Amino acid sequence: MIQACDLRCEYLTSPVLGLDVIPRFSWRLKGNGKKQTRYKIIVSDNFDDIERGIGNVWESEKDSSKNLNIEYEGPKLKAYKGYYWRVKLWDEKENGPWSETAYFEMGPLEDWRGKWITMPSPLSFKDPAHRHELFYAMYFRKEFLLNKEVEKARVYVSGLGVYELHLNGKRVGNNVLDPAPTDYNKVALYSTYDVTQYLTTGKNTIGVILGNGRHIRDYGYSKPKLYLQLLVFYKDGSREFICSDETWKVSHGPLKENGIYFGEVYDARDEISGWDSPGFDDRNWSEVEIVEGPSLKAQLIPVIRVCEVIKPKRLWLSSRGTFIVDFGKNISGWVKLRVNNGKRGEKIIIRYAEVLDPSMDRLDTRNLRLARATDEYILKGQGVEIYEPRFTYHGFRYVEVEDYPGTLTSDNIEAMFVHTDVEKVGDFACSSELLNKIHSCVVNSQLANLMGIPTDCPQRDERMGWLGDAQLTVEEAMYNFDMAAFYTKYLMDIKLSQKEDGSISDVAPPYWKRYPSDPAWGTAYATILWYLYFFYEDRRVLEEHYDSLKRYVEFLRKNSPNHLTKLGQHGDWCPPGDKFPKRTPLILTSTWYYYHDTLILSEIAKILGKKEDEHEYRKLAGEIKEAFNRHFLRKVEDHTGRIVCFYRGIKLSPKDRIPTTQTCNVLPLWNKMVPEECREDVFKVLERLIEVDNDTHFDTGIVGTRYILEVLSENGRKDLALKLLLKEDYPSFGYMIKNGATTLWERWEKLEGTGMNSHNHVMLGSVDTWFYKYLSGIKPVAPGWKKIRIEPYFADQIDFVSAKIKTPNGSLEVSWKKQNKEYEIQIIIPVNTVGIFAVPESFKVSAINSKQVSYPSEFELEPGAYNIVLERVREC
Known part of the structure; x- marks a missing residue:
């Protein structure tokens, strides 16, 4: 007997509010049966029917083992309407019991009644990380009257860049840095809150604090702005809307400067008692300004929130009288500070960094570049005060607290690890402490770089959704976390970045306009799409993105004379000793990814039944493969006179007897581009490059590192793959661990000065997949x-x-x-x-x-x- 459990709607657990797509249902299974042979889904608009096993809206019973992404096919679902659903399963012998009941609710769909509002003339400041001004936080409020007894109420809200919602003096929800980033000129995400418990008969007040986030002029946007739609359902069957419009009021408040790179300035002396509660006198507040805004789409991904609270590992007093705190691991987020009996007007300065100066007496902030990474709190001087930032985040292990009144102890400060709250689904451990630490570094790095988009780093003046980092770690991420909803949203970001010519940006959303993407970065479109299908059997994403992916591959074709792709500026990024791919030609990695993406497109065409396209792109892939081998495959005599096959790299000096690299040979071995008669030779060259030329060390950048362990393992050298991972001298992952890493570095080198040397980058984290796929064998x-x-x-x-x-x-x-x-x-x-x-x-x-x-x-x-x-x- 089997039973459906862990019911999901659009990958999210119940209740799922504010849907704006036709829902799909998924479940896991439990019980003693072997296989699901049949399912019955019922959907009802009331709880009594669903509990009696009646689907008064839709029932679907099919002989099928399918348990993922089964699309609702009943009558059209209504805006704001809630629905219950459950599942009964059959195995090879009998039917099991009904699942528990789950709930989903549709959003406004096309019924948008509010207006985008902002502050007419907000105070501004200069963020050193940007050329343009940012704005002080804006406080919005709206008082309204409810004359009837409330049955339920929903708020649909989007605040650009980031917001915090209040109702009747209480904070609503635990989302932070909401909504997830998008290209705000095209779409903004809205969140839905059940606010029934916050409302009362009589006077009520909505309050919203609005910050800059990524909605800044440097990225092509205007002032922060707010959209809100509150829908109240009364027990008498009527309903009422309260929406953002001309009747709202706005002011500044205690939160002043704010920005994700800047930090925050919070002046507790300017706190406004009761601003988000009924009865507050807002006559001195400004009228709002009505502005244009983007279309709205439901935020159907796990939200960003505080996911872990970390106590200090060490705390000491510096020679300059500041307190330095070590939290033991590198994270993304901020600190929460408690102050006892400080004096009014005293300013506490909190600085963040990944590394310390060698003297251990101060932070080393040089690798933050232009990111200020500083929070300031000005005391109001009233007993116990607690400060926690709202509209910024930092990448840090160490914090320096300046001008703290009295003695800072570990009881008065804690770190908040903030990231998109994806579900942990994978767990790995083994007898090797080093391998466990590498795995931990990958997991920590991955989480610290999930902020509604997959970022490169959480600390410096960048934090972009680089496609290269995302594509290289997608399989690793899916082994460790439930990434389905997250990557579905990110594919939308990539699609929206696409230009008419089919090109996409190196980063998505395209806050930096880096067109066209390096093919090793642009491949994220095909790669993430394919893994979403393969891991979660998601056919809808293939259908939604097929035409856009085809346009991207056609863009590559137009820029690949003789099937050799001349686009590219990154390639096998960050090999040992350099940022740039030294001896691995850009044209090799770019052409290889052109082949890779074309092959994926042909496979997707096959799944979708597009036979002409399948044939066309499989044929094109064959032509690219021939061109690749014709241009890069070389056969030369070695010192014994034997012919050796290898893929040529860039000859840097006359001493380069066989000018090639590990990456040059790994890539064509990985996807079987090497002619069969040359395969053994090419692999032997790779072995020599690793064991002899580099003393069993990686000599790969982020691209080669992604594939090298798998190539070794699939060719009978798992032992050599493990030797690479167990190395502890430079360049190796063990070298990072020995030098204190708790997250992966951007470079193989231990660098702590200015420049490109993040200590929290996940792009080399692709190696974590090897632990699951080969060491455990899954x-x-x-x-x-x-x-x-x-x-x-x-x-x-x-x-x-x-x-x-x-x-x-x-x-x-x-x-x-x-x-x-x-x-x-x-x-x-x-x-x-x-x-x-x-x-x-x-x-x-x-x-x-x-x-x-x-x-x-x-x-x-x-x-x-x-x-x-x-x-x-x-x-x-």
Whole structure:
């Protein structure tokens, strides 16, 4: 018997409010059955019917194992209307019980009644990170009367750049830095709040604080602005709208300068008691200004919020009388400060940094570039005061607090780790402390760079949605987190960045107009789209983005004479010793990605039934492959007179006997572009480049690093991949760890001066996938995790490995431990999943679930729990 659990609507858990798309339903499975054979979904507009198993709006019963993204096909759903839904499943023997009831609610759809409002003449200031002015925070309020008993109420709100919502003196929700960034000239996201509990019969007041965020002139936008629509449903069946319009009032308040790069200035002396409550005298407040604004779209991704609170690891007094706090790991966010009995008008300055000066006596802020990264709090002088920023965030491990009244202790300061609150679905651990620390660095870096968009870094005057960083880490991110809704939104950002000629920007949203993107960056469009389909079986995203992706590939075709792509400015970015890809030609990486994206497009065309396009782009991919090999593949005699095949790089000096790089050979090996007769030679050249020329170290930038471990593993050298990961001298991940890294560096080098040397970049984090796919051996081989291949790597240096992934079907677990010449493997295969166990070379199965057996080298595992004992039959 099986049952649906963890119900999702558009990837989000119940209740899902403010929908503006036709909903799709998904669920995980639990129980003792092996496979879902049939499902029945019911949707009702009232709770009583749904609890009785009646779908008075829609019922759908089908023979199907599908449990992901099943689209609602009933009558048109109504604006503002709420619906209940649940699922009953059948396995191969019987039907199970109904799932729990979930809830979704439609948003305004086309019924937008408010107006965009702003402050007519706000005070401004100069942010050193930008050429143009920013504005003091704006405080908006609207008082209104409710004469009837309220049944329910919803607020639909978007504040550009960022806002905080209040009702009747209380903060609404725990979203921060809301909404997620978009290209505000095209679309803004709105959030929906259930505010029923905040309202009362009689006088009520809405208050909104509005900050700059990314809605700044330097990125092509105007003053901050607000849109709000409150809908009140009364118990008598009537309803009422209260919307942003000319009747609102606006003023400045205690929050002054604010910006994500700047920091904040908060003057508690200017706090306005009761500004967000009824009865406040706002006669001295200004009338608002009505302005134009973008179209609105529901924010259907996990929100940004405070996800972890971290206490200080160390705290000390500097020689200059400031307090320095070490929080033990590099994060994104801010600190929360508690002050006891300070004097009115005293100013506390909080500075943030990733690293300390070698003297340990001050912060080293040189790598922040123009980011001020400073918060200032001016005391009101009334007992205990608590300060926590609203409209900024910082990348930091260390904080310096200047002019704190009295002695700062660890009880008075804590760090808030702030990021998009994606669900953690993957967990990895093993006996190697170094590998565990690398995994931790990747996870920390990934989270710190999820801020409604996947950013490059959280600390300096950049924090952009670089496509290169995103595409390289998409698979890693999906192993560790539920990224479906997040990446669905980011694909929208990429699509909106596209120009008429098909080009897209290096960053999305395109706050920096970097057109056309380097093909190694632009590939994010195809790559994220493909992994969204493969991991979550999302056909809708393929349909929504197919034409735009096709236009992008056609743009590459137009800029690839003789099928060689001459676009590009980054390539294999940041190899050891440089920012630029030294000896790996830009034309090689760009052409390789042109081939990669064309092949993906042809595969998507096949899935969507576009046969002509499938044939056209598969043929084009073949032509690109031929051109690539004709231009880059070389056959030369080595010192013994034997012919050696390799892919040529840039010859920098006469000493370069075979001018090539690890990346030059890794890329064509990864997607099987190498002619079969040359494959062994090319791989041997790669081995030599690693083991001899670079003493078993990475000599790759971010592109080569993404693929090198997989290429080694798929060609029988998992041992060499692990040796690369276990290195602790430069250049290596272990070198970062030995030098105090808790997040990944942007460069292989330990750099702490000015320039491009972030200490919290995730772009090298692609290696984390290797822990799941090869060390634990978990590989999905069919869309939606319906089929999984398990082939663990029993490395001599590792005593145990444990990996858990909450797949869309349910929990998948693989762990193994070494016991002399035997290895014991624990496996849990979730319902609705086929497991294929591949016995590692040099081993044989001696027992399964305590029964002596003899199995072939590869066999199927049904859903359930397994204890498999393997015995080494010969030394590797």
